[in-house]
Amino acid sequence: MIQTQNLTFKYKNQKTTIGFPDIHLKENEHLLILGKSGIGKTTLLHLLAGLLKPETGNLTINNTNINTLSSSKLDKFRGKNVGLVFQQKHAIQSLSVIENLQARLFFSNKKENQNKLNDLLEQLNLTTCKNNKINQISEGQLQRLGIALSVVHNPQVILADEPTSSLDDENCEAVINLLKQQAEKNKAHLIVITHDQRIKSFFENTMTL
Amino acid sequence: MNIWKISIKNLKSKSFYTVLSIVILALSITLLLGIQQIKSSFEYQMENNLGDIDLVIGAKGSPLQLVLASILHLDNPTGNINYAEAKKLAKNRLIKTAVPISYGDNYKGYRIVGTTDEFYNFYNAELAEGKFTEKSSQVVIGATLAKNLNLKLGDTFKSSHGLVDNAIDVHDDELIVVGILKPTQKVIDRLIVTNLETVWDVHDHDDEEHTNSHEAEHNDSETHEVHEHDNEHHEHDEHDEHDHETTDEAHHEHENHHEEDKEITSLLVQFRSPVALLNFPRKVNESSNLQAAIPKYELDRLYEFTSIGFKTITWIAYLILIISGITIFVNLYKMVKERAFDLAILRTYGASNLQLIKMIAYEGFTVAIIAFLAGFLFVKVGLTLVLKTARLGFKQNIIKTLTFEDGMQVAILVFIMVTLSIALAIYPILKMNISTILSNEK
Incomplete structure (x- = not known):
């Protein structure tokens, strides 16, 4: 369950405060947040991930009010419960595909399960490149690794920031399907933030900023 | 991970x-x-090489040279001193031990030092095998030397004159190895130690030849002077001023076995108490032809030069x-x-x-x-x-x-x-x- 109330945010060195509509997601519900560039989509996503502190308002994820957590507890909470997918697909350059997933598990204090890791690699078609360094894999593989990294630790929320904006129609659909599939497997909420109108039809709940 | x-x-x-x-x-x-x-x-x-040596007494010259030559055996000696005079100094009650050393020869670059048995005590040197020297022509060698030149007990060799290895000026007398010392990590490891007589004998024989072959050139007055000197040498303090005559003197005195008129290179001194360092060296330097140098002080000076x-x-x-x-x-x-x-x-x-x-x-x-x-x-x-x-x-x-x-x-x-x-x-x-x-x- 995710719930926000009267979330507002004030940028540093700026006078204006921006407010966001309340979000209320029940179990197994997903949400698509649409909006033009520069309207504060990423800011909202970072607020949901606990990367930014709101000026006012409350954010509750599964009965934890994350605004009240200390920054070190927030780090732990994020590591355990939140999975992030970035537009610019990124992973740690000095590690291989499998090592990135292992590092993700390490920092979220979750045990490594070799079978589960292999299953995930199989589902996302990454088995062949699992020992490659990040600069040795293709764009598509990197995109799928991004999804794998956001779900490997069984999070409760998957937050995706413009996951499809640089993809063609075919891949766009594939990525959204993968994200939904992984979210359902983990019984996690999927919240996608985008200006990409193509994926509107994949979501029951949409919200426009 | x-x-x-x-x-x-x-x-x-x-x-x-x-x-x-x-x-x-x-x-x-x-x-x-x-x-x-x-x-x-x-x-x-x-x-480490200073051992317990508090003071070196030698001929006038550079004190650093005296220390380097007589203690570290790195430099040439400043000259010779009269053994009798040195002995007289050694009788001072402030002195615990005074060890005479005499050198001037080498074997393959390793110095031959004529001295007394007390010399070993300065370095706590012990025999690895053999015995200490008992008579002339016997030598005890240091550990490094024994290893580098592969010398064993009973081996004999001929020394050459001077402190640098040479094949031209070789003495006739054969020296025999009677003892080998244990390694000490001190200067004695690379020395050939013998008694004073060995050094004197080697040079006396040479002098004898030298004197005989040039006898015609020597006039009577010199011989006369020696005899005159012989009679009154106990009152004569400025003995070693007659430097040019010493070889002849040595020759004559050797025949009479007057050890007191022999020469040594320097005297290594250990005091009973460090208080002696305050006055004794100054007294020696001021009142005699001898020079007293404090090794510790000279080495500290050397560090100052090298520390730059x-x-x-x-x-x-x-x-x-x-x-x-x-x-x-x-x-x-x-x-x-x-x-x-x-x-x-x-x-x-x-x-x-x-x-x-x-x-x-x-x-x-x-x-x-x-x-x-x-x-x-x-x-x-x-x-x-x-x-x-x-x-x-x-x-x-x-x-x-x-x-x-x-x-x-x-x-x-x-x-x-x-x-x-x-x-x-x-x-x-x-x-x-x-x-x-x-x-x-x-």
Whole structure:
């Protein structure tokens, strides 16, 4: 369950405060947040991930009010419960595909399960490149690794920031399907933030900023 | 997976900079450790060789030369002194022991020192095999010498005149090895020790020949003068002013077996109490033709001359250390700045600031520890090679192993510097705004 109330945010060195509509997601519900560039989509996503502190308002994820957590507890909470997918697909350059997933598990204090890791690699078609360094894999593989990294630790929320904006129609659909599939497997909420109108039809709940 | 593994992977992924940092740091550590080892070996060697010798009495000249020649056996002697006069001085009640030494010959560059049995006590030298000398022509040799020249008990050799190895001016008398000393790490390891008579006999025989072959050229007055001198030599204090006549005198006196008129090179003195150092040397220097030099004082003067060189190299080493510190800092800082996005991603993985700082610190300390071990190894191997090729230490093993304290001192210095570099490099992490970094990447 995710719930926000009267979330507002004030940028540093700026006078204006921006407010966001309340979000209320029940179990197994997903949400698509649409909006033009520069309207504060990423800011909202970072607020949901606990990367930014709101000026006012409350954010509750599964009965934890994350605004009240200390920054070190927030780090732990994020590591355990939140999975992030970035537009610019990124992973740690000095590690291989499998090592990135292992590092993700390490920092979220979750045990490594070799079978589960292999299953995930199989589902996302990454088995062949699992020992490659990040600069040795293709764009598509990197995109799928991004999804794998956001779900490997069984999070409760998957937050995706413009996951499809640089993809063609075919891949766009594939990525959204993968994200939904992984979210359902983990019984996690999927919240996608985008200006990409193509994926509107994949979501029951949409919200426009 | 853990932080250690990530640090190591990071280091491997930028192996060029890692190796560069290690090499520069190792170089400065090598220099620092090397200088420290050479310096402490040098001083240890010098002071060790002093043994219990408080004072050297020899002919007038440079006091440093007298010390170098008579104690460290590195330089030429200042001249000879009269044994009788030296003995008279030695009777002073402030003196505990006074050991006469006489030298002027060598065998293959190793000095032959004529002395008394008390000489061994200065160096706590013990016999490894054989016995001490009992009569003329017998010698006891030091451990280094026995090893380098492969001499055994019963071996005989002929000495050559002077202190440099030569095949031209070889004495006729054969010397026989009767004893070999245990290694002492002191100067006696490279000396051939014999009694005073051996040195006198070798030269008397030579003088005899010399005198006989030139007898025609010597006039009666000289012989007359010698006899005259002979009668009153106990009252004559300015004995060794008749330097040009001493060879003839020695010849005559040898026939009469008057040991008192023999010559020695110097007298090594040990006092009953250090208080004697205050007045005794001055008295000798002022009231006789002899010179008294305090080895400790002269060596301290020598360190002052040589320390300029040591200081210069030490400063260069510190400079390189600072440069290597900056290199490490730049590499870590670059890693933090260039990989800000990586670090931000790690934060979204759930890593805390502390974990990121640990990661950077592990990288820095890994470089430092590898460099320190490499530096330590370079010093060990390097110094051994240098000493082997340069033949430093005057045919003697002078290398003193690095003490734990020496190593620790450099280690602490490196540790402080690396810690400082890391502390500066992690500053951006503390100021990191993950949200901004992640947003800006778009």
